[in-house]
Amino acid sequence: MSTVKQSRISYDHIATNFQEVHPGLSNREAIEEANRCLYCYDAPCITACPTGIDIPTFIKKIASGNVKGSATTIMTANPIGASCSRVCPTEELCEGACVLNHSTKPIMIGNLQRYATDWAMKNDQILFKAGKKNGTSVAIIGGGPAGLSAARELGILGYDVTIFEAAEHAGGLNTYGIVSFRLPKEVSFWEVKQVESVDVTIKTNTKVGVDISVREILDNYDIVILAIGMSSVPNLGIEGEDLQGVYDAIEFVKQTKTHPITDEFLGKKIVVIGAGNTAIDGATCSVRLGAENVKILYRRSLEEMTAYDFEYEFAKQDGVEFRWLTAPLRIIGDDHGNVRAIECIKMELTEAGEDGRRKPIPVKGSEFVLEVDAVIKAIGQSRYVSLIDEMNLEHDGGVVKINENTYQTSNKKVFACGDVIFGKGQGEAMVVSAAQQGKKTAYAIHQMFTKTANETA
Amino acid sequence: MADLRINLAGIQSPNPFWLASAPPTNSGYQVQRAFEAGWGGAVWKTLGEPILNVSSRFAAVSFNGQRVAGFNNIELITDRPLEVNLKEIAETKKKFPNHTIIASLMVEPKQEKWHEIVKKVEAIGVDGLELNFGCPHGMAERGMGSASGQVPELVEKQTYWVKEVAKTPVIVKLTPNITDITVTAEAATRGGADAISMINTINSLAGVDIDTWNTIPHVAGKGAHGGYCGPAVKPIALNMVGECARNPHINVPISGIGGISSWRDTVEFLLMGATGVQVCTAAMHHGFRIVEDMIEGLNNYLDDKGIASVMDIVGKSVPKYSDWGNLDLNYKIVARINNDICINCNKCHIACEDTSHQCIDMLKAANGESILQVREEDCVGCNLCSIVCPVDGAIDMVELPNELPPMTWNERQAALGTMACDADIIKR
Numbered sequence: 001m002s003t004v005k006q007s008r009i010s011y012d013h014i015a016t017n018f019q020e021v022h023p024g025l026s027n028r029e030a031i032e033e034a035n036r037c038l039y040c041y042d043a044p045c046i047t048a049c050p051t052g053i054d055i056p057t058f059i060k061k062i063a064s065g066n067v068k069g070s071a072t073t074i075m076t077a078n079p080i081g082a083s084c085s086r087v088c089p090t091e092e093l094c095e096g097a098c099v100l101n102h103s104t105k106p107i108m109i110g111n112l113q114r115y116a117t118d119w120a121m122k123n124d125q126i127l128f129k130a131g132k133k134n135g136t137s138v139a140i141i142g143g144g145p146a147g148l149s150a151a152r153e154l155g156i157l158g159y160d161v162t163i164f165e166a167a168e169h170a171g172g173l174n175t176y177g178i179v180s181f182r183l184p185k186e187v188s189f190w191e192v193k194q195v196e197s198v199d200v201t202i203k204t205n206t207k208v209g210v211d212i213s214v215r216e217i218l219d220n221y222d223i224v225i226l227a228i229g230m231s232s233v234p235n236l237g238i239e240g241e242d243l244q245g246v247y248d249a250i251e252f253v254k255q256t257k258t259h260p261i262t263d264e265f266l267g268k269k270i271v272v273i274g275a276g277n278t279a280i281d282g283a284t285c286s287v288r289l290g291a292e293n294v295k296i297l298y299r300r301s302l303e304e305m306t307a308y309d310f311e312y313e314f315a316k317q318d319g320v321e322f323r324w325l326t327a328p329l330r331i332i333g334d335d336h337g338n339v340r341a342i343e344c345i346k347m348e349l350t351e352a353g354e355d356g357r358r359k360p361i362p363v364k365g366s367e368f369v370l371e372v373d374a375v376i377k378a379i380g381q382s383r384y385v386s387l388i389d390e391m392n393l394e395h396d397g398g399v400v401k402i403n404e405n406t407y408q409t410s411n412k413k414v415f416a417c418g419d420v421i422f423g424k425g426q427g428e429a430m431v432v433s434a435a436q437q438g439k440k441t442a443y444a445i446h447q448m449f450t451k452t453a454n455e456t457a
Numbered sequence: 458m459a460d461l462r463i464n465l466a467g468i469q470s471p472n473p474f475w476l477a478s479a480p481p482t483n484s485g486y487q488v489q490r491a492f493e494a495g496w497g498g499a500v501w502k503t504l505g506e507p508i509l510n511v512s513s514r515f516a517a518v519s520f521n522g523q524r525v526a527g528f529n530n531i532e533l534i535t536d537r538p539l540e541v542n543l544k545e546i547a548e549t550k551k552k553f554p555n556h557t558i559i560a561s562l563m564v565e566p567k568q569e570k571w572h573e574i575v576k577k578v579e580a581i582g583v584d585g586l587e588l589n590f591g592c593p594h595g596m597a598e599r600g601m602g603s604a605s606g607q608v609p610e611l612v613e614k615q616t617y618w619v620k621e622v623a624k625t626p627v628i629v630k631l632t633p634n635i636t637d638i639t640v641t642a643e644a645a646t647r648g649g650a651d652a653i654s655m656i657n658t659i660n661s662l663a664g665v666d667i668d669t670w671n672t673i674p675h676v677a678g679k680g681a682h683g684g685y686c687g688p689a690v691k692p693i694a695l696n697m698v699g700e701c702a703r704n705p706h707i708n709v710p711i712s713g714i715g716g717i718s719s720w721r722d723t724v725e726f727l728l729m730g731a732t733g734v735q736v737c738t739a740a741m742h743h744g745f746r747i748v749e750d751m752i753e754g755l756n757n758y759l760d761d762k763g764i765a766s767v768m769d770i771v772g773k774s775v776p777k778y779s780d781w782g783n784l785d786l787n788y789k790i791v792a793r794i795n796n797d798i799c800i801n802c803n804k805c806h807i808a809c810e811d812t813s814h815q816c817i818d819m820l821k822a823a824n825g826e827s828i829l830q831v832r833e834e835d836c837v838g839c840n841l842c843s844i845v846c847p848v849d850g851a852i853d854m855v856e857l858p859n860e861l862p863p864m865t866w867n868e869r870q871a872a873l874g875t876m877a878c879d880a881d882i883i884k885r
């Protein structure tokens with residue numbers, strides 16, 4: 001059995017494993033890279049960015065030494081632009097579209113974006129001002145990327161915005177769900193501060209439906225935006241799930257972002273079930289906690305995996321093993337109720353079905369047992385169905401239905417954006433799309449009010 | 458938000474960024490696009506008798522892969538009829554009343570020709586005139602452009618003729634193809650110029666094709682010298698602006714031109730005495746949109762420094778620009794190498810060893826690592842090592858405490874002079 005690669009990981013100082021992996025560009029690297037940008041006109045990278053950041057302009061501003069202006073250009077188009085510079089799958093978005101792919105090599109757009117926003121962060125810049133108040137109140141449920149983005153735009157447009165956030169801090173998965181070594185929570189906090197600076201009130205530790213009723217919100221605000229994202233990882237539906245040592249991947253990562261790093265996984269054997277963003281983060285987190293062996297079990301194959309190529313590469317470099325076409329059957333405990341092993345079965349893929357995806361079916365008699373100390377569940381996220389029902393919104397298995405142009409739900413006064421409208425079978429949800437939807441929701445609301453104002457005038 | 462408005466010899470502009478008289482200002486369509494992008498003013502492509510141009514006009518010099526380090530052209534003045542240009546100037550001014558439009562003019566060195574064009578142009582409403590005494594090719598062969606710009610008497614006389622009838626401020630654009638630009642600048646002020654602008658392009662040949670042996674560019678196998686501009690000419694232009702700004706006989710505002718591509722270049726020109734700047738090559742390389750960063754960068758710079766108005770920095774470096782004879786001979790700087798930052802390319806060593814004062818030693822530290830060290834007693838403070846060093850912060854040029862009181866060459870000569878006199882007296 002191979003052990004994880006030693007080089008990147010320290011077993012003596014586990015906490016250092018959770019520092020950001022990439023140090024960021026030096027001044028010189030940034031200047032050289034910025035000057036390599038062609039400053040294309042009508043550049044394809046702009047179109048490839050879901051938030052439409054004017055990339056050549058922000059890069060030109062780094063080259064000219066106007067780094068504040070550069071950060072402003074980025075954050076204007078993308079209120080979550082600092083986080084996105086770290087977690088966006090850039091080779092599928094902006095960098096993938098760079099014209100230099102056809103001649104030399106693409107510009108490191110993500111790293112340059114990080115350079116400019118890091119500068120703004122280090123220099124305590126406040127980039128935006130609240131607009132003149134227009135008297136309309138908006139309640140936003142959920143302070144993740146989608147809610148923050150909508151709030152920032154509405155704040156600039158002069159709306160009276162209150163975010164209700166269940167957690168202790170805003171930022172959503174950026175604060176709690178994406179591992180520190182890719183996205184430190186300070187970055188997310190800085191974005192939250194930018195939102196607060198446009199006069200947005202954020203009520204943390206306030207879970208709608210528990211700490212404040214749905215009715216109260218619907219009655220007291222002119223507009224409500226639902227941006228609650230998705231919920232915890234669902235159950236596998238197999239025996240042994242409540243044993244000690246079975247974790248929800250998101251909860252698992254959250255622990256590392258909110259508590260001192262523990263050494264309880266040093267030398268342990270861990271399996272992660274699933275092959276999306278969450279599985280990768282759970283697995284690489286385990287490696288960094290000092291686990292001796294980390295395996296990802298996935299019932300389909302590499303081709304169907306929803307994690308991005310860069311994530312897959314990252315996990316492989318961390319020494320994570322991938323077991324394709326493998327499904328868990330039951331988790332086996334010891335006498336103390338702790339995980340001891342997991343029984344799995346090999347799968348094979350059928351011909352592509354109606355949805356174009358090939359279905360995995362078990363191979364008879366291929367059962368086998370892996371000795372493990374912990375099992376991390378990362379098979380997607382469940383939905384906040386009860387809250388959505390309580391709000392009386394039409395939905396499809398927890399995916400809130402909206403008008404695609406206006407982000408309006410079945411209740412005219414309620415809008416929804418972000419993961420809460422992210423449909424099934426669409427690959428992985430992205431921070432950058434949540435940010436863009438937040439913006440578009442804000443504009444749709446504004447358009448609705450300016451239109452009625454014009455009509456009545 | 459700092460106040461970016463400028464006032465150049467009575468000409469108001471919403472910001473100091475103007476497009477220079479050149480292809481970007483050839484038509485109303487272009488100038489209107491430029492104003493929409495944020496340019497504060499435009500000096501229209503030089504008006505005069507419309508000319509014929511050749512095809513294959515521009516060439517650029519790349520430096521180690523960086524495109525358009527320098528730019529060369531053999532284009533002449535406008536190739537469009539005066540009436541068309543005037544109509545478009547009028548339309549543009551009407552659409553953008555707060556933006557600055559300057560008409561650049563070039564006619565034969567005859568009084569009646571100047572009177573005629575000035576009256577025509579002012580009749581349609583411009584904010585000022587710029588007299589093009591600078592174009593180094595084509596027009597010079599016809600006795601115009603730099604041909605008259607190189608003769609101080611002609612500059613003075615023609616400026617005077619223009620001033621006889623002009624009602625708007627007159628800017629005289631100077632050619633750099635002259636030994637001492639302050640001479641023609643002074644001539645312009647004697648002729649009554651309200652402002653001067655510099656530089657026009659510098660005589661140049663962009664290159665020779667080593668396979669065909671043709672010039673670059675060539676027109677059907679033949680070439681002619683062109684005018685050079687773009688980033689490469691900035692230091693030349695900056696010096697000329699500085700020389701005029703510090704000259705006590707030249708007391709008119711200066712519009713700075715030559716190699717300006719960013720807000721930083723702009724700040725340098727303003728500090729060195731320009732009241733505003735004009736840009737051509739950078740716009741030709743990237744389009745009008747570059748002005749957004751120029752405006753924002755300048756504004757952020759002023760805000761960071763707590764300066765309320767851009768006019769407050771004009772000329773702030775001029776008192777620091779002087780003659781060699783006024784520099785302190787006893788001021789001493791030396792190079793210091795920070796070996797923890799140094800990446801051991803040894804470029805500083807070989808530069809100093811082969812071409813300066815042989816004072817950077819390649820040594821081994823106690824732990825066996827290679828280090829570079831300056832023998833400060835032999836270092837003359839030439840800066841060469843820090844110039845060739847590829848890493849920021851690896852070489853510092855540090856000031857040594859002055860052991861002797863400051864003494865300039867002029868002071869030294871004056872002191873020697875009095876001593877010599879004393880000696881003479883003693884001898885007698």
Ligand SMILES: Cc1cc2nc3c(=O)[nH]c(=O)nc-3n(C[C@H](O)[C@H](O)[C@H](O)COP(=O)(O)OP(=O)(O)OC[C@H]3O[C@@H](n4cnc5c(N)ncnc54)[C@H](O)[C@@H]3O)c2cc1C
Nearest residue numbers: 142144145146166172173208228229418419429430431434
């Ligand atoms: C482990 C992991 C790794 C990921 N990695 C990447 C990546 O590398 N790149 C990428 O682009 N995307 C990644 N994603 C996806 C990305 O994080 C999400 O798409 C994005 O955060 C969605 O934003 P959101 O605002 O819709 O939801 P969330 O970020 O989920 O925010 C929702 C917020 O609403 C709050 N909330 C929920 N219910 C209530 C309530 N009743 N009352 C008040 N507040 C409530 C929550 O506390 C939370 O703060 C990853 C996701 C996970 C889970």
Ligand SMILES: Cc1cc2nc3c(=O)[nH]c(=O)nc-3n(C[C@H](O)[C@H](O)[C@H](O)COP(=O)(O)O)c2cc1C
Nearest residue numbers: 477478479503530534657686687715716736737738
């Ligand atoms: C193609 C070209 C044409 C030009 N034509 C004129 C002209 O008609 N009149 C003029 O005064 N200057 C002309 N110039 C000079 C520019 O106005 C400007 O003085 C010069 O290019 C230096 O500025 P830059 O380094 O920003 O390009 C021309 C320059 C170029 C490149």
Ligand code: SF4
Nearest residue numbers: 480512513514515741
């Ligand atoms: S830029 Fe190209 S297409 Fe346009 S006129 Fe010049 S040579 Fe022709």
